[in-house]
Amino acid sequence: MPTYTLEAIVLRAREYGETDRLVTLLDRDGVRRTALAKGVRRPRSSLAAGLQPFTYSRLLLWRGRSLDGISQVRVIDGLRGLREDLHSLAAATYVAELAEAFTQEGAPSPGVFNVVLGVLRSLAASRGNTETQALLLRHAEMRLLDLAGVGIELDRCLACGRELGPDRLPAGYSAELGGAVCAACRPGRPGASPLDPAAWQVLRRVRSPALQAVLRLRAEPEVVRRAAEVTATHLVYNLGRPFRSPAFLAILGEVKDGGPVRAAGAGSGAGAAAGDGQRRNGP
Known part of the structure; x- marks a missing residue:
């Protein structure tokens, strides 16, 4: 099965089936992608930490017929500060909403990734x-x-x-x-x-x-x-x-x-x- 790697920000994740999630990613080219994280909701899943919303991670994905899947994740920047107070979390959620609105599935949007990552990092650093x-x-x-x-x-x-x-x-x-x-x-x-x-x-x-x-x-x-x-x-x-x-x-x-x-x-x-x-x- 063909595989590829990319660096991406997790914009959001939603439940899919009993143990899986569909994850919305924004890669460095400003491409929005939806990928399947199989078994990520199981207690000992190795994928869970790197697929939390607003996490910046390096991912290994396999190509599927209609949906690609995530097989490995390594956290680059967990941006923990965004989850330590409610205002920072809400602000980050808004940035993720904006990122989705200004990108398209499978098509590049140059410059968007750098804006989104820079703002998320600054929000995390300025919590409170x-x-x-x-x-x-x-x-x-x-x-x-x-x-x-x-x-x-x-x-x-x-x-x-x-x-x-x-x-x-x-x-x-x-x-x-x-x-x-x-x-x-x-x-x-x-x-x-x-x-x-x-x-x-x-x-x-x-x-x-x-x-x-x-x-x-x-x-x-x-x-x-x-x-x-x-x-x-x-x-x-x-x-x-x-x-x-x-x-x-x-x-x-x-x-x-x-x-x-x-x-x-x-x-x-x-x-x-x-x-x-x-x-x-x-x-």
Whole structure:
């Protein structure tokens, strides 16, 4: 039986039969693969440790007619920090959701693997720091949107075409146009959602491919939440569906802050996208 090896991140696993699991993998080429892990749910399975969600492993697989199977696993980075507190776990789950949304089964998506692994490692290292983790999630959203060719335009007003800056600040975000709208043009776009200069600056800075620059960034949590509403709207508009994990992250935020937090990526993003025009084609 032909075999092959690859390095991959485990995005998720689901039960299959009595003792098996179907495992969703993201390899270094950005290829999403579904593989069968036979007997992994048995108590002494040698595969279990390397196939936990968010683990980065080296795998030996055998080729099957309709589904490949995993025969050996060696952990490269267990990313244990992601499973040591609930917020880190929820954040990692959202990154895995994004990774699945921006990849296709059996087809390469260049650049996605590095973004996903870098963000997961940084989330694990910053456990307990929810402000930094929120910025890391915005980085993941912006980078994956850019790699898919549907990034948010932030450098110029998409209504008049003029460059945005100190003399022409943004005042709104239009999902229909795909980016920022200046204060002069905002009245002509009643379906546009708010985008204030502080949130605009956060989005511009988290877009940087340099993850260390994002880790050095400091921003007020409320500003980051407003930025998250823009990315959530853009994701829904381009992908055609909201994500589940941000709503849970918002609930955790309510518990931490003692007050209500809007669930970016849930109803707020979907509603704003629907009010600003028809959905564009996603990746």
